[in-house]
Amino acid sequence: MENRKIRNYSNYIDGNAVRKVQEIPDRHKELREKHIETEKRNIRKRAAQRNQQRELKMGFGYASFLIVASIVMVIVCVQYIRVQTSVISRQEEIVNIKSELNTLISQNDAIEYNVNSYVDVENIIQVATKELGMVKAGKDQISLYERTESEYMKQVNDIPNE
Numbered sequence: 001m002e003n004r005k006i007r008n009y010s011n012y013i014d015g016n017a018v019r020k021v022q023e024i025p026d027r028h029k030e031l032r033e034k035h036i037e038t039e040k041r042n043i044r045k046r047a048a049q050r051n052q053q054r055e056l057k058m059g060f061g062y063a064s065f066l067i068v069a070s071i072v073m074v075i076v077c078v079q080y081i082r083v084q085t086s087v088i089s090r091q092e093e094i095v096n097i098k099s100e101l102n103t104l105i106s107q108n109d110a111i112e113y114n115v116n117s118y119v120d121v122e123n124i125i126q127v128a129t130k131e132l133g134m135v136k137a138g139k140d141q142i143s144l145y146e147r148t149e150s151e152y153m154k155q156v157n158d159i160p161n162e
Helices: 002-010 027-056 060-119 121-131
Strands: none
Touching (some): 060 121
16 A cells, blocks of 8 residues: 555656656547548538529529519619610700700890891981982871870771871
């Protein structure tokens, strides 16, 4: 018994010079770990393959839903393109009509200026006497009438000679 006690105490070393215990490499343990790792990889691969096969097998309902959704999407896209082209063509029409309107406004302004230049009384007298051969009316040829509420007169009969 005493020998056993001595043996137990003889393995014990005190201080900081103690050697660290190193285990003897177990080759079987490394092989088991590699085998377990490869098994895990194989299991993951098989699961991924099963998932891929499941995903590749579409049901009839799902496939028909995808086809109908695709057709609807294509129809909506075509309609959108048609509306876009319609909007663009309308915008071009608006631009053309605006340019035509601007042209007509400038022509109208020019004609209005010409008309206003002929409204000048001196110009009217000059054109009437020189170009048209008219003569100014005398005082005995002018008849005055009182103004009615309306701005114009309607001649029903000939003007009487006085």
